[in-house]
Amino acid sequence: MPLNRLGELLRQEVVSIEAAGTAKGHEKIVTRIVPASGTKGPRFCLEGFGDRQFIRMNSNSYLGLSLTTELIHAEEAAAQKYGVGPGAVRFISGTYQPHVELEKQLAAFHRREACMITSAAYTSVVGVILSLTTPETGIISDELNHNCIINGIRLAQPKIKKVYPHLNVAALESQIKECIGQAQGLIVITDGIFSMRGAVAPLAEISEIVRRYDAHFPRNIVLMVDDSHGVGAFGATGRGTEEYCKAETSDILVGTLGKAFGVNGGYIVSSNPLIAFLREKNPLYIYTNPITPSEAAAALKSLELVQSDRGAHLLGHLRTMTTRFKKGLVDLGYESIASEHPVVPLFVRDTEKTSALVKFLLDHDILATGLNYPIVPKGDQLVRFQVSAAHTAEDIDQVLGVLGQFKSI
Numbered sequence: 566m567p568l569n570r571l572g573e574l575l576r577q578e579v580v581s582i583e584a585a586g587t588a589k590g591h592e593k594i595v596t597r598i599v600p601a602s603g604t605k606g607p608r609f610c611l612e613g614f615g616d617r618q619f620i621r622m623n624s625n626s627y628l629g630l631s632l633t634t635e636l637i638h639a640e641e642a643a644a645q646k647y648g649v650g651p652g653a654v655r656f657i658s659g660t661y662q663p664h665v666e667l668e669k670q671l672a673a674f675h676r677r678e679a680c681m682i683t684s685a686a687y688t689s690v691v692g693v694i695l696s697l698t699t700p701e702t703g704i705i706s707d708e709l710n711h712n713c714i715i716n717g718i719r720l721a722q723p724k725i726k727k728v729y730p731h732l733n734v735a736a737l738e739s740q741i742k743e744c745i746g747q748a749q750g751l752i753v754i755t756d757g758i759f760s761m762r763g764a765v766a767p768l769a770e771i772s773e774i775v776r777r778y779d780a781h782f783p784r785n786i787v788l789m790v791d792d793s794h795g796v797g798a799f800g801a802t803g804r805g806t807e808e809y810c811k812a813e814t815s816d817i818l819v820g821t822l823g824k825a826f827g828v829n830g831g832y833i834v835s836s837n838p839l840i841a842f843l844r845e846k847n848p849l850y851i852y853t854n855p856i857t858p859s860e861a862a863a864a865l866k867s868l869e870l871v872q873s874d875r876g877a878h879l880l881g882h883l884r885t886m887t888t889r890f891k892k893g894l895v896d897l898g899y900e901s902i903a904s905e906h907p908v909v910p911l912f913v914r915d916t917e918k919t920s921a922l923v924k925f926l927l928d929h930d931i932l933a934t935g936l937n938y939p940i941v942p943k944g945d946q947l948v949r950f951q952v953s954a955a956h957t958a959e960d961i962d963q964v965l966g967v968l969g970q971f972k973s974i
């Protein structure tokens with residue numbers, strides 16, 4: 566069927582997104598990666614840009630692990646042994662030894678009883694929310710939480726839904742109080758690191774408030790943290806925002822293997838009963854393939870590296886590069902936020918100017934991400950930079966040099 570009427574309506578919608586300047590537009594296609602050499606970190610070549618080599622300031626691979634030979638070899642060896650796909654979902658013989666070992670190691674890394682890996686952090690979050698929400702559940706969420714949390718809540722249709730102003734723990738407390746007597750159980754959900762600007766959730770305070778009111782709810786208050794941008798990259802030993810904030814461990818922690826760990830996939834760590842329940846109830850675990858055994862093997866190697874001296878060195882270098890970049894940015898007169906996370910926002914607060922800065926950077930061989938409405942609220946338009954342990958001081962200074970040129974136009 567031609568879908569002629571619907572097709573035309575959808576085409577018009579795309580045209581209006583483009584006219585508003587908020588389209589994501591054509592995807593840039595990486596054709597080659599030039600390995601780091603001397604004082605230069607890795608460079609990326611793109612289709613349609615000839616031999617030009619770009620510094621990537623928009624990679625989630627915060628420790629640079631996605632390009633390390635150890636991980637590549639671990640993935641290759643497992644692919645030779647198990648093949649390149651699981652062949653089925655977990656309960657239909659799709660569970661391989663690296664999956665189980667990875668779950669064991671991730672639970673130990675986060676000092677939890679149990680872990681469940683899924684195909685993505687996105688599906689981890691949605692699956693947990695869907696599985697735990699009953700017709701008597703209330704959910705309370707930070708207004709800048711990631712899209713997976715927003716859509717998870719929409720799908721779960723809780724009895725009560727409340728959204729508190731970004732990072733505002735006093736508002737969170739009031740909302741919890743309003744739910745007393747109205748819901749059997751509550752789920753309080755926050756990102757650990759907010760992906761758009763690298764803000765850090767005040768997890769110690771949030772956890773304290775949750776514990777204070779927990780006794781009012783027969784099905785408890787569950788504190789759930791999506792720390793996709795924190796795990797591996799943040800905290801003294803890479804254990805994420807909880808470690809950074811010295812917070813009590815949350816009831817459910819979701820992480821991704823696709824950012825600092827450099828591979829792909831998501832995971833949930835929690836108590837034994839909760840993970841056992843999710844293995845029986847979570848549709849986004851039961852009815853969809855897991856990550857490949859070879860991805861699991863690469864993630865195991867990554868976890869081993871993060872906990873080694875090399876991991877400590879990479880974390881230290883990441884912190885040094887992040888401080889260097891943020892200081893340079895602020896010294897040039899740009900607006901950012903006070904956070905030590907390698908997501909470094911540069912607030913432009915205007916859609917056209919954000920696009921102009923991203924283009925200027927591209928013209929000068931730098932890849933960074935412009936975030937416009939509706940991805941961020943109107944007035945908060947920004948260019949998001951992501952520092953990596955693969956960057957050298959020379960790379961960071963080169964980017965700052967280009968930002969300095971833009972300032973003087």
Ligand SMILES: Cc1ncc(COP(=O)(O)O)c(C=O)c1O
Pocket residue numbers: 684685686687688711713756758760791792793794821822823830831
């Ligand atoms: C807070 C947060 N949660 C979840 C995700 C999704 O991670 P994954 O790619 O593993 O699904 C992201 C990715 O951008 C994120 O920023």
